[in-house]
Every structure is written in structure tokens, then in C-alpha cells.
Amino acid sequence: MVDKFPAxxxxIVKGLQDAVDRLNTIARGVAPIKVNKASEYFDLPEASPAAPGSGVRLYSxxxxxxxxxxANKTVTIPMADVANPANFTSPSTQTGDFASASAYTQLRADCARLHDTVRDLQNAMRAAGLMG
Known part of the structure; x- marks a missing residue:
């Protein structure tokens, strides 16, 4: 096959090299952009990427x-619904005998509900691999 552009x-090669040199000069003059701050939202693509050589890869x-x-481990950040702790029903101030049976019972029930909510949150985080 005969070369169409022998002369x-x-x-052509010189023109391409000049263009690359100009772009390199421009690129060196552009200040780097911080990736830890954005002026708008980020869109993460729906994907199933290969493991990165090091670090982590973010995607949807x-x-x-x-x-x-x-290490080719996939971790999904859970968006599970965990109920908010119920409002305390025990009174914030006590009158009379502080150790009254009703005040103690209400306070204990509030603490038990809070304990259950924290336990559920921890279990959801463990199931997602976010904590041990």
C-alpha cells in the first residue's frame, strides 16, 4: 500500500507535536481543583467497576x-430506616419523693427504648460491614 501523505x-507530525506542546503549557498553568469541596452536587454513575489498584472506588x-x-470487597452504605428514639415520658423535674415508683418506671422505660434504638442502629451498621 502506498502512503497517501509521503511529503x-x-x-503533520510536527503540527501534532506543536499542538501537544501548547496543551501541556496550558495545562501546567491551570491551578489544581480541590476535590473535597464542590459548588454543586456529584453524580455517581450506576456501575459495577473492577477493584482499584489501591484505595477505594466510589459508585452507585x-x-x-x-x-x-x-481487596475487591464491596461495601454498601446503608440507607436503612432506624426509628428515632421516642421522646422521654419521664418528667424533667421531680416534686415530692424523687424515688417515686412512677418516675422511676418512666425513666427506665425511656432508657430501654433508647437502648433498643441504639442496638438496632449498631446491628444495621454491622450487617453493612461498617462496624465490627
């Missing part, structure tokens, strides 16, 4: 915030 080849897996580690 022009050096000129099934519409959920997902991380893939360099």
Missing part, C-alpha cells in the same frame, strides 16, 4: 452509595 507526513450500586476496595 506531508513530517509536517442499585441506587445506593457503594464503595469497592482494592
Amino acid at each position: 506531508e507526513q513530517q509536517r 450500586g442499585g441506587g445506593k452509595f457503594t464503595v469497592k476496595t482494592s
